[in-house]
Amino acid sequence: MKNTILILLLIFGLFACEDNDSYFDASIPQENVSFEAIPGGAIMRYTLPENTDIFAVRAEYEDYKGKKMIKIASYAYDSLVLDGFNEARNNVPVRVSLLNQSNEASKAMEFTFNTQDSGPVAFFNNIEVLPYWDGFQVKYKVPCAATGLCNVFFIGTNPMTKELDTLLLETFAIEAGENVKYYSLAQKRDMNTVVVKTEDFRGNVAMQKIYEGIASYNVEKLDPSNFEWLDPFSLSVENDNQGFMVGWKYLFDGDVKGSRKLAFQESWGNTLSPANMYSFVTLPYAVNKPDAPKYFILDIKEPKQVSSIRMYGMLNLNTMTKPSVFVTCYGTMLPNDVTIYASNDKDDNNSWVKVGNFYQSLTAAVPWIQRAGDVDNSTKIKTTSELEAVEPCYLTVNFSVDNPPYRYFKVEFNSVFKKIPNQYYENTTERVTLHEVEVYGK
The missing domain is CATH 2.60.40.730 (SOR catalytic domain)
Incomplete structure (x- = not known):
């Protein structure tokens, strides 16, 4: 008898529990839900009914691997991203339900959505x-x-x-x-x-x-023995006297670091010997301006498919012993903004095509001139062996492989570093210098 009563109480208890189960009674009209395919998934957009008990929206679906995905968005939003797909798919099933603050779910509504390739x-x-x-x-x-x-x-x-x-x-x-x-x-x-x-x-x-x-378009340095640096505005300082040795021809002498200058100074037995820069420097105001164009023309003598042009600065020798044209800090005269045009007819102004540009901010943390002359005292080089052990410093202007062969390259120096932190001198007259130029091509 006791066992019978216990069984009856258990049955009544189960029915009582079922009767007390609570369901969140809310739904979204079908027309208030839409889906937009996006790369790798879809955006589900919805408009919730005026029901203050709705706390969130939940979407359940499977990603491209069959893994169950559950996405939930607050009632304060009107969209939900359904992701987890790679290749585009159509009619992906999704079950959408509403949640109240007790995390009770409404009856799920079934939709499908499409995706685009991720x-x-x-x-x-x-x-x-x-x-x-x-x-x-x-x-x-x-x-x-x-x-x-x-x-x-x-x-x-x-x-x-x-x-x-x-x-x-x-x-x-x-x-x-x-x-x-x-x-x-x-x-x-x-x-x-x-x-x-x-x-x-x-x-x-x-x-x-x-x-x-x-x-692979394998490249090599082109032979510079016949190169010519044309100077339409007569800006290049040409002086082959002792203590100077400056001019455009030194751009193509093969010295990319300052070896000739250091060797000359060592031959005198001290670093206070005449300067002999073996380098290129301009007169004042050689920087290109919109209202006062200035440029040089590099003639490589025959059309070549050029991949890049490198422009070197002299490394930081123990003492630069500069002649007067280099009286400002050497690094302030090196360019930070260079534009290059190309042509096969230098006399036809309409034939020039822009082929490359180099730009570096004047406030760059590590400028390309970091190891150039007079820029940073920690990079001083005292001997030839030290010079041989270090890499040169240079900027590179790269060109597209789609360019045809060109013979002439117009070089505009749009800006120089002008002022370097912790240096007293400033290149207020905007002279420009380079130590070497190399051309690489197919």
Whole structure:
């Protein structure tokens, strides 16, 4: 008898619990919910009814791997991003419910949504892997709101094993819009094999493609023996007297560091010997201005497909012992803004085409002139052996591989460093100097 009563009480208790279960009674009209496909997912937009008990909106669906995804947005918002997809999909099921402050859910409503290719997949919809100087370039265009990572590899010799391997060059975040990445390789080959692999920010590989037979435009320094630096405005200081040795011809003498000057000073047995800069310097006010154009023309004597032009500064020798034309701090006369145009007819003003530009802020933390003369006392060089052990300092103006061969290059110095921190002198007259110019080409 007692057992019978206990069973009856248990049954009544179960029914009582079922009767007391509470459900959140709220819903959204179907027409108040819409979906917009975006890269890697969709945006769910909604308009909530006038119900103060609604605290949040919840969407449940499965991502491209079949993993359950739950997205919740506060009642204060009107949209929710449903992500987790790579390749575009149609009619993805989603269950949408409303939550109150007690986290009680309303009856779920069922919808479907479409997605677009995610950034890591869309990356391959408009990509080109093309030849470049000593390597290759990757051009790509992806839609707005694209995200993800791209890994660029090439097939080369592993420095550890000395065998062919897939070597990582760079991992970068995919940016919406049109972009180009340039890769010049230390390992030079006539043809390269390039591997491009993309992944989402969760570390999932989205897609991988291999590009074979990408030609490399291998470059070398062009012989400067016949180069000429034309001076239409007569700005170059030409003085081959002892204590000077300045003029445009020293731009092509092969001395990229200041070796000739240091050797001359050492031959005198001290560093206070005559200056003999073996360098190029201009008269005052050689900087190009919109209302007063100034430029030089580099003539390489025959049309060549040029990849870049390097412009060197003399390194920081123990004492510069400058002649009067270098009376200001040497580094203040080096350019921070250079524009180069090209032509095959220097006398036709309409034939000049802009091919390259270099710009560095005057407030750059580490300017390209950091180790140039008189800039930083910690970089002083006292002996020839010290000079031989260090790298030169230079700026580089790079050119596109799409340029045709050109013979003439118009060089505009738009700005110089002029004033350097912790230095007394200032290049108020805007003289310009360079120590060496090198041209690289196909």
